[in-house]
Amino acid sequence: MRNVIIIGSGCAGNTAAVYAARANLRPLVVAGHEPGGQLSITSLVENFPGFPEGIQGPELVENIRRQAEHFGAEFVHGSVVEADFRQHPLRLNIDGEWIPTRTVIIATGASARWLNLPNEQKLIGHGVSSCATCDGFFYRGKKVMVIGGGDSAMEESNFLTRFASEVAIVHRSDTFRASKIMLDRARANPKIVFLPHTVVRDVHDVNAGVVTAVTLHNVKTGETWQRDVDGFFVAIGHIPNTKPFKGQVELDDEGYIISHGGATTNIPGVFHAGDVQDRIYRQAITAAGMGCMAAMEAERFLETEGH
Numbered sequence: 001m002r003n004v005i006i007i008g009s010g011c012a013g014n015t016a017a018v019y020a021a022r023a024n025l026r027p028l029v030v031a032g033h034e035p036g037g038q039l040s041i042t043s044l045v046e047n048f049p050g051f052p053e054g055i056q057g058p059e060l061v062e063n064i065r066r067q068a069e070h071f072g073a074e075f076v077h078g079s080v081v082e083a084d085f086r087q088h089p090l091r092l093n094i095d096g097e098w099i100p101t102r103t104v105i106i107a108t109g110a111s112a113r114w115l116n117l118p119n120e121q122k123l124i125g126h127g128v129s130s131c132a133t134c135d136g137f138f139y140r141g142k143k144v145m146v147i148g149g150g151d152s153a154m155e156e157s158n159f160l161t162r163f164a165s166e167v168a169i170v171h172r173s174d175t176f177r178a179s180k181i182m183l184d185r186a187r188a189n190p191k192i193v194f195l196p197h198t199v200v201r202d203v204h205d206v207n208a209g210v211v212t213a214v215t216l217h218n219v220k221t222g223e224t225w226q227r228d229v230d231g232f233f234v235a236i237g238h239i240p241n242t243k244p245f246k247g248q249v250e251l252d253d254e255g256y257i258i259s260h261g262g263a264t265t266n267i268p269g270v271f272h273a274g275d276v277q278d279r280i281y282r283q284a285i286t287a288a289g290m291g292c293m294a295a296m297e298a299e300r301f302l303e304t305e306g307h
């Protein structure tokens, strides 16, 4: 019987592991399919407090893991494929093996939705990004492109105009999901140009190792052309990693965990941390903060249950 199983090894999960391990709970961390989470696919992180020169994302998340292991956290490869929260002890199916546990911290994150272009994944961290807040700073005086027609695309585009000389918003139709106020703000921004009815065919240049241009296609006119850009930001939404928890813990229409205050869910003993519940902030520091809260609440729960 485990005291606490933490699912996910990004910033949220690893920070929960530091706190739970220091509280002598000997947490088990199930690292998941994308160990290290979103930080493992970013480059320089300049806004995590405590690192005036910045720190590489993979190094940051690995450091937190080592810190947790130092205090006795145990990490296992593999994934939770099914959960049973209908009774206590709670149970998790980790790659076919059911493990009972008194508490669970779900820190499985949300994966950025990508366009699945032939060269997109090869250029992540080299001009292709899913986070303007993280990477916008590197595009001072440069030309960037944002894909999407929702609030994220509008917000990221407006943010990027602080640095970039030009922001082109590429959207597959001329109907925008973005709220009117966000759309109007983008339309009024002289640095933003809109390319509606347009889809991206591919991003280049893998040989150069950085983004230099994209191939675009206008679905209305049938025209295909190339446009030079230095940065390529995909803002077409995120998918929360909650599939194994469907029907076991309360989720909203899009699959995000519904918080019941702090780090609690509707199930006693099941806590959330990071992007799996947070669709607004999505920062390493906010995920880490939630990881801390979840571990403290798990500790408190165990204490009140007499463990």
Ligand code: NDP
Pocket (backbone or CB within 6 Å): 114, 115, 147, 148, 149, 150, 151, 152, 153, 155, 172, 173, 175, 176, 177, 178, 235, 236, 237, 238, 279
């Ligand atoms: P949305 O789901 O709202 O929008 C996604 C956009 O991406 C749509 O324009 C969609 O186009 C497009 N898209 C999806 N898949 C593809 C694809 N394969 N190829 C091309 N385009 C694609 O996601 P957001 O991340 O923008 O927003 C998520 C939620 O978060 C919303 O509720 C939003 O309001 C909220 N939010 C609020 C903010 C704020 O208030 N400050 C900031 C950011 C987000 P189509 O419409 O054609 O399907």
